Amino acid sequence: MKGIILAGGRGTRLHPLTLGVSKQLLPVHDKPMIYYPLSILMLAGVRDVLIISTSRDLGAFQALFGDGKQLGLDLSYAAQDEPRGIAEALLIGADHIGTDDVALVLGDNIFHGPGFGEVLHHHVADIDGCVLFGYRVPDPERYGVAEADAQGRIVSLEEKPARPRSNLAVTGLYLYENDVVEIARGIRPSPRGELEITDVNRVYTQQRRATLVDLGRGFTWLDTGTHDSLTDASHYMQLMEQRQGVRVACIEEVALNMGYIDAEACHRLGEELANSDYGQYVMNISAAAPAPWLVAP
Structure with a gap:
């Protein structure tokens, strides 16, 4: 896909x-x-x-x-x-x-x-x-709205309807x-x-x-x-x-x-952002992954 x-x-x-x-x-x-x-x-x-x-x-x-x-x-x-x-x-x-x-x-x-x-x-x-x-929204008249049957097949579609048939x-x-x-x-x-x-x-x-x-x-x-x-x-x-x-x-x-x-590539991406909390998070999650390359000899 x-x-x-x-x-x-x-x-x-x-x-x-x-x-x-x-x-x-x-x-x-x-x-x-x-x-x-x-x-x-x-x-x-x-x-x-x-x-x-x-x-x-x-x-x-x-x-x-x-x-x-x-x-x-x-x-x-x-x-x-x-x-x-x-x-x-x-x-x-x-x-x-x-x-x-x-x-x-x-x-x-x-x-x-x-x-x-x-x-x-x-x-x-x-x-x-x-x-x-x-x-599900409280104001479906602001959206495109779908109505479906019990099997989930769509039976109607309306764009911003004045009287919506569903709230989906x-x-x-x-x-x-x-x-x-x-x-x-x-x-x-x-x-x-x-x-x-x-x-x-x-x-x-x-x-x-x-x-x-x-x-x-x-x-x-x-x-x-x-x-x-x-x-x-x-x-x-x-x-x-x-x-x-x-x-x-x-x-x-x-x-x-x-x-x-892999974890090594993820860690490198985190290092590029290391001055931010986001970068530190990326390095931390890479370290938590199975990664022999991170284990000290």
Whole structure:
């Protein structure tokens, strides 16, 4: 499976913070926002990832990650200079996707909950059309809303409905079979000239090939599109990390635990950040891993 992170847009709701920097490079507690969606793809077993952003910001993402080899990943980059809809990411990434299935995640979405890696692996291994992830919200009229039957098959999708049929908001994580590229090519642009991802998902719904995963209680989904939600996300992550003693979306730790890199490589990554608490954490978790090279003679 290939991965795509859509990290474009102008971030106008976060002005003036985003006048000179991509929203997805802003900090959420102790790390750039894009670490969170990247860690989700890594947990799903996805190692070949395309990052889509504006021409202005691509250089900053490349400076942050390079080609990804240090994390056991293969990262590439593409430009979307005008916000022409989420579904356009599938067309921009068509060559990247090739003949594979694809996981698309929005660069400003944060997911945190127990056992999410196992959930992702289960659905990545057996995709029938598309898999969407729903989160229960008190104000569904602000979101795309999905209604599913007892088997989890989606029976209706509505965008910001006045009278929602459920309170399950569709989050910014989508798993698709390879035919999604052709489906996206057949979607008509909205009056604003955008390719809407809901229209792509409706095709699968009409084919009875759309599945909804209810993220359920104990799970957190955060959309960091406003000043208040960005601050809330930072406070949440700070609290989780202080209480639990672990760092959420530490991509070096995820790479180590997934077997993408070994403890020695993880330790080197920590040394590069050794003046920060984050770097010290990376070195500590690498030292705790089975690593004969760290044992004094």
